[in-house]
Amino acid sequence: MSPADEKLARPAEASYNARMEASTMRHATAAVLAFALLSSSLPGAAEPLKREEVPSPLKDWVGWVLRGHEAELCSLSRGSGARNCAWPGTLKLTLAESGGTFEQTWRMETEDWAPLPGGPERWPQDVRVDGAAAPVVERGGAPAVRLKPGARRLSGTFRWSRLPEQLEIPAEVGLLALNLRG
Numbered sequence: 001m002s003p004a005d006e007k008l009a010r011p012a013e014a015s016y017n018a019r020m021e022a023s024t025m026r027h028a029t030a031a032v033l034a035f036a037l038l039s040s041s042l043p044g045a046a047e048p049l050k051r052e053e054v055p056s057p058l059k060d061w062v063g064w065v066l067r068g069h070e071a072e073l074c075s076l077s078r079g080s081g082a083r084n085c086a087w088p089g090t091l092k093l094t095l096a097e098s099g100g101t102f103e104q105t106w107r108m109e110t111e112d113w114a115p116l117p118g119g120p121e122r123w124p125q126d127v128r129v130d131g132a133a134a135p136v137v138e139r140g141g142a143p144a145v146r147l148k149p150g151a152r153r154l155s156g157t158f159r160w161s162r163l164p165e166q167l168e169i170p171a172e173v174g175l176l177a178l179n180l181r182g
Helices: 003-041 062-066
Strands: 086-088 091-095 099-108 112-115 125-129 137-139 142-147 150-159 176-180
Touching: 086 112, 099 112, 125 142, 142 150
Parallel strands: 091 176
Antiparallel strands: 086 099, 091 099, 099 150, 112 142, 125 150, 137 142
16 A cells, blocks of 8 residues: 555544444443443332322223232231231130130231131131121131121131130131130
């Protein structure tokens, strides 16, 4: 290549290199900016909308969107951070020689199972939810009823030929009121 050709090639080559460096810098700057924006937004991610904050055109879709994930709306348990959808009230037992009764309230945030007192040998009878007869099924070897969301009142009876030495109480029960033989 002649010296004159070299002089002409150098500015074109320098211009190409400058354009490449500028393009690389723009891409690197965009990548750093995107990373900074994403990483700064992750720790303070937006909180989910409360049901009353959902825009009107979308309210009809909330149930569909949450299907299978209803527990996401349940209350957080203090300390553990776990979500709890079923909150039992005091279990009231009145037990006598020939049988007994129970009453308990539950606050259900989603439809779910509520365990009942008793077991395979002392199965609860005449179980009612809010005054209406309710089917009792075995779940994990213990009696349970399915409750819809809201405040629910459970009641039922026990029958036996003599007062048993023990009666199974669900682990979820935190408060127990016992009336034994009056």
